[in-house]
Amino acid sequence: MLTLETRANYATLLDAAALRPDDRDEPVIIFVATDAAPITVTRADFQARTRAYAAGLARLGVGPRDLALIAHTQNLESIYAFWGALRMGAIPAMFPTLTEKLAPDVYMRNMNELIARSGVRLIFTSDEFAPVMARTATCPVVGSSQLAGLAAAGGDDFHPHQPQAEEVAFLQHSSGTTGLQKGVALSHRAVLNQLASYSRAIELSDDDVIVSWLPLYHDMGLIAGFIQPLVQGVPLILMSPFDWVKHPALLFRAIHEYRGTLTWLPNFAYNHLARRIRGRDLAGLRLDSMRMFINCSEPVRHDSHQLFLQRFGAMGARAEMLAVSYAMAENTFAVTQTPPGRPPRLDVIDRRKLEEERRALPAQGDAATITLVSCGPAIPNTQTQVLDDQGRPLPERRVGEIAVRSDCMLTGYYKRPDLQPFVDGWYLTGDMGYMADGEVYIVGRKKDLIINAGKNIYPQDIEAIVNQVPGVHPGRAVVFGVPDEREGTELIAVVAEADTEAEDERRRIARAIRQAVVRESAVTVSYVKIVGPKWLIKTSSGKIARAANRDKWLTERRT
Amino acid sequence: MTQLDEKVVREKIRTYITHELIRDPDYPLEDDEGVITGGLMDSFALADFAVFVEQEFGVYIPDPDLTVDKMDTLNQMTARVLRG
Numbered sequence: 001m002l003t004l005e006t007r008a009n010y011a012t013l014l015d016a017a018a019l020r021p022d023d024r025d026e027p028v029i030i031f032v033a034t035d036a037a038p039i040t041v042t043r044a045d046f047q048a049r050t051r052a053y054a055a056g057l058a059r060l061g062v063g064p065r066d067l068a069l070i071a072h073t074q075n076l077e078s079i080y081a082f083w084g085a086l087r088m089g090a091i092p093a094m095f096p097t098l099t100e101k102l103a104p105d106v107y108m109r110n111m112n113e114l115i116a117r118s119g120v121r122l123i124f125t126s127d128e129f130a131p132v133m134a135r136t137a138t139c140p141v142v143g144s145s146q147l148a149g150l151a152a153a154g155g156d157d158f159h160p161h162q163p164q165a166e167e168v169a170f171l172q173h174s175s176g177t178t179g180l181q182k183g184v185a186l187s188h189r190a191v192l193n194q195l196a197s198y199s200r201a202i203e204l205s206d207d208d209v210i211v212s213w214l215p216l217y218h219d220m221g222l223i224a225g226f227i228q229p230l231v232q233g234v235p236l237i238l239m240s241p242f243d244w245v246k247h248p249a250l251l252f253r254a255i256h257e258y259r260g261t262l263t264w265l266p267n268f269a270y271n272h273l274a275r276r277i278r279g280r281d282l283a284g285l286r287l288d289s290m291r292m293f294i295n296c297s298e299p300v301r302h303d304s305h306q307l308f309l310q311r312f313g314a315m316g317a318r319a320e321m322l323a324v325s326y327a328m329a330e331n332t333f334a335v336t337q338t339p340p341g342r343p344p345r346l347d348v349i350d351r352r353k354l355e356e357e358r359r360a361l362p363a364q365g366d367a368a369t370i371t372l373v374s375c376g377p378a379i380p381n382t383q384t385q386v387l388d389d390q391g392r393p394l395p396e397r398r399v400g401e402i403a404v405r406s407d408c409m410l411t412g413y414y415k416r417p418d419l420q421p422f423v424d425g426w427y428l429t430g431d432m433g434y435m436a437d438g439e440v441y442i443v444g445r446k447k448d449l450i451i452n453a454g455k456n457i458y459p460q461d462i463e464a465i466v467n468q469v470p471g472v473h474p475g476r477a478v479v480f481g482v483p484d485e486r487e488g489t490e491l492i493a494v495v496a497e498a499d500t501e502a503e504d505e506r507r508r509i510a511r512a513i514r515q516a517v518v519r520e521s522a523v524t525v526s527y528v529k530i531v532g533p534k535w536l537i538k539t540s541s542g543k544i545a546r547a548a549n550r551d552k553w554l555t556e557r558r559t
Numbered sequence: 560m561t562q563l564d565e566k567v568v569r570e571k572i573r574t575y576i577t578h579e580l581i582r583d584p585d586y587p588l589e590d591d592e593g594v595i596t597g598g599l600m601d602s603f604a605l606a607d608f609a610v611f612v613e614q615e616f617g618v619y620i621p622d623p624d625l626t627v628d629k630m631d632t633l634n635q636m637t638a639r640v641l642r643g
Contacts, residue, residue, distance in 0.1 A: 034622045034623060035622075035623045100596060100627070101595070101596055101598070242602065245601075245602050245603050245605075245606065246602050246603075246605045246606055246622070246625050246626065247606065247622040247625060248606050249622075250622075272603060272606070275607070275610070276603070276606035276607050276609070276610055277606075277610075278609060278610055278613050278619065280619065281622075453603070507585075507586070507587055510583075510586075511586075511597075514597070514598040514599055515597055515598050516598075517598060518597070518598025519598065524598055524599075524600060524601040525598070526581075526582055527582055527583070528583070
């Protein structure tokens with residue numbers, strides 16, 4: 001196993017346990033689904049398949065250092081293509097697929113922008129979407145059947161490529177909604193350093209079994225729920241996120257069946273599981289095998305953890321299983337991790353002092369409070385500090401921007417020399433928080449960003465879509481997040497000004513806004529309010545003030 | 560279980576969607592409108608719908624029936640509940 005002690009034995013990701021010629025009957029991945037029998041991929045299978053896919057990609061003209069985009073449904077083919085690309089020295093990147101909800105022209109416009117900026121050599125997708133993507137793509141698009149056919153053809157076109165440790169292994173695209181996504185370039189060395197350090201933080205062992213429904217185009221799913229188990233030789237029980245959201249009990253069936261020990265979940269998932277599994281779907285299932293449910297990638301809510309324990313305590317869920325990690329693609333994955341075996345610390349602080357003085361002080365007397373869940377200490381190879389707006393370090397319990405430094409940082413943003421991620425060797429996260437007793441607490445974001453069900457959404461991207469909807473006064477729309485206790489995440493609200501007073505016409509505009517946003521960004525809007533001219537509050541410089549408009553909207557809803 | 564009335568089922572589901580999922584009680588939901596493909600709710604809502612249907616009508620919809628293809632409109636949802 002890759003640990004801080006054995007780190008020197010690993011040069012690149014090609015030293016992954018899944019690619020080692022020993023223990024060839026060991027399961028690498030067991031893919032589970034609602035409507036199909038589980039598929040077990042052994043090391044022997046994995047090695048043969050990834051070798052064949054490497055040969056197939058080579059026949060399509062992909063070579064070392066070429067960027068191969070995998071915009072496929074979450075299945076084994078996309079995984080073979082990813083590791084096939086790695087084995088031949090190409091740079092793979094997992095990407096969200098086109099879906100029936102998204103407008104193909106908008107998706108392809110964004111994709112072509114990425115192709116132009118990053119020099120994508122090839123896109124691999126499903127047979128369903130390959131023809132529509134190929135029509136407008138400015139690089140070759142290959143579907144499942146074509147690549148599988150080439151892979152099955154055999155032959156010796158596959159030339160293994162031994163990369164250098166500092167070469168870029170793969171890209172992880174930031175989960176924004178527009179084509180201007182940044183490809184976080186991660187070297188073999190950085191990824192292995194992260195996995196070695198993280199294995200200490202979670203006390204990973206050969207007895208662990210990782211269960212994941214997370215999408216592989218997101219850092220948590222890609223690293224924790226995919227690269228980590230394959231490198232470490234820990235079995236991965238994998239499912240599709242599309243399957244899981246509709247059938248949440250699938251996760252618990254997999255944990256029960258395969259004695260799962262570790263899973264990573266965004267905060268909303270605790271609410272989704274607790275509220276949307278029917279009693280009979282849980283009959284006979286146990287969660288005692290679990291070591292940690294690790295809450296990661298959106299603000300952690302104590303009430304979500306409580307809801308989860310209330311519902312699943314009888315099945316074996318315990319408070320000490322609820323762990324937290326603060327993570328970002330720029331640090332490969334984890335920055336912090338709460339230790340196994342104890343519940344995360346809670347910090348009950350004075351709300352007014354937090355808001356007015358930017359200090360996180362334990363609440364006293366009958367002051368209004370806010371309960372924050374600790375993200376734990378930094379993992380062994382990573383340092384954190386909290387900076388004020390002049391970039392000066394702040395003492396404990398003072399709120400500032402979190403900065404990170406480690407040996408597992410990104411190389412840079414792929415083919416974006418204009419974007420410089422580091423300031424004096426530190427990466428500025430844009431997250432606002434504080435340190436207390438050596439642990440990190442996150443209180444918010446520096447810039448407007450909505451995190452909806454673990455997905456980062458920039459309000460200006462959605463506003464740009466809303467401004468194009470006929471009937472909306474252009475430039476007079478605002479988008480903001482509304483924290484929702486029931487869902488355990490932020491919901492998205494749109495307020496748009498229209499000139500019409502007619503109720504029917506306003507309803508038509510509201511419906512058109514919902515449709516346009518989902519078709520162009522795959523984001524579902526929870527609230528749409530159409531208002532008359534001059535409703536929206538602007539700043540003195542003429543920009544629409546998101547926070548002030550959110551407060552106005554909330555006040556109107558309450559009355 | 561007593562026979563479910565088509566009109567009652569349809570209106571209860573309509574109210575549930577507009578109040579609980581779209582959060583807009585005045586939304587003029589049409590019977591054949593794609594609620595998921597039309598962006599009114601995301602596919603998480605299918606799991607919520609399954610819980611609602613079991614509590615409200617005592618009907619258990621098995622997971623393979625909870626797909627966007629089979630459960631995108633009020634017509635489809637109503638028909639599935641009536642099948643029991």
